Amino acid sequence: MTLPKWLARLNRRFVNPRAVRRGRWPVLIHVGRKTGKIYRTPLDAHPIDDGYVFMVNYGPHTDWLRNALAAGDATLELGGESIRLTTPQLLPAPEAYALLPPDAKTPPAYVGVEECLVMREARVSGAFLP
Numbered sequence: 001m002t003l004p005k006w007l008a009r010l011n012r013r014f015v016n017p018r019a020v021r022r023g024r025w026p027v028l029i030h031v032g033r034k035t036g037k038i039y040r041t042p043l044d045a046h047p048i049d050d051g052y053v054f055m056v057n058y059g060p061h062t063d064w065l066r067n068a069l070a071a072g073d074a075t076l077e078l079g080g081e082s083i084r085l086t087t088p089q090l091l092p093a094p095e096a097y098a099l100l101p102p103d104a105k106t107p108p109a110y111v112g113v114e115e116c117l118v119m120r121e122a123r124v125s126g127a128f129l130p
Contacts, residue, residue: 027077028054032063033070039063045076048099051085051120052076055106055113060090065117074119085119092116 025042032039041064046053056065068074068088076083096116097106107113 028064028068029075029077029082030064030067031071033067039067040077045078046100046104048118051118052083053096053099054117054119055093056090056115056117057107057111057113060115065090068117068119073122076119084122086122087120089118090115091118 026045028041028043028045030039030041031037043054043064046055054065056062060066068085069090072088073084073086074088076085093106093113093116096118097104099118100106
């Protein structure tokens with residue numbers, strides 16, 4: 001079970017634009033797979049050794065997830081820094097949670113997160129991209 005679609009539409013229309021403007025949340029910047037338009041989606045970004053884990057609260061058919069998977073990359077704005085992410089991989093939630101530090105907060109069970117997106121920080125010749 002995932003969160004209802006009506007809640008996703010409400011967030012996309014009213015909550016997300018305000019969250020992006022306020023700059024308090026990590027923002028995933030991704031390109032629309034059909035439109036080529038650049039989108040900015042506020043998400044929880046959970047750091048792991050070589051990248052980030054994103055909870056897929058609204059199921060695998062959410063646009064931000066499908067865009068990141070189709071493009072194969074995205075950019076994460078976090079604390080005034082832009083981090084290039086690549087190699088998106090959809091994992092079952094228990095596998096993704098195992099990558100997180102022991103003190104990381106995960107969604108409550110009633111949210112019903114079944115999958116998570118894992119993306120790795122882009123590297124060139126063993127060095128992080130600027």
